[in-house]
Amino acid sequence: MLAPEVPMSHSVAGEPPSAGRRAAPLTTAAYSAAEWDLLTGLPGRVLVAAAAPDPGGPSRGVAAGLAGLDAVAAGRASDSDLVRAVVAAIYARHDGATAPEDRLTDLVDLLAACRATVRVLRRRADPADSAAYRQWVQSVAARVRRATAGAPAGGDVTPTDRRFLDRLGGALGLG
Structure with a gap:
């Protein structure tokens, strides 16, 4: 089953938008509903996992969550149609429903x-698009971990944070 096609915005004459960019990329049509749920749910799961305290460690606090939300939102400016479509789908979930992937899970x-x-x-x-998506998802975790470590955007993180980011990068095929 394919994900429902997202309607494109057109002028009254039925022509494409003048900006030359589709209102919603057709990338969603390439994925089944389960695949699309996986793609749109993963950034939130990564944010939650990255913001969770380490065993025996202190709470990461509000700054971590805000950094993660900012990193997710940054995907709106991506060059990738896929990343922009995923961010749009995340923000379109306004009904308060929680996707199965939004639950707390272990590493x-x-x-x-x-x-x-x-x-x-x-x-x-x-x-x-694959590379852009995977790098964007890892950037969500990196920004959360750097925010809690008090490190600047390019700064160092703790050894525990580095292990988490390395394992995540390996699972995303980035390392």
Whole structure:
């Protein structure tokens, strides 16, 4: 089953928008509903996992969550149609419903979801969109972890944060 096609905006004459860019990319049509749910749910799962306190560690606080939300929103400016479509779908979830992927999961489940997402992207996505999506998802985690460590955007993180980011990057096929 394919995800429902997202309508495109057209002028009264039925011509494409003057900006030359579709209002909603057709990338969603390439994915089944389950695949699309995986792609749109993963950034939130990564944010939650990255913001969760380490075992025995202190709470990461509001700054971590805000940094993650900012990182997700940054995907709106991506060059990738896929990343922009995923962000649009995330923001379109305004009914308060929680997708199954939005539940709290342990790191093993999260890494398995990352590997499953990589398999979907290999089968369905343009290589550039796949790379952009995977890098964007990892950037969500990196910004959360750097915010809690008090590190600047390019700064160091704790060894525990580095292990988390390395494992995530490996599962996303980035390392």
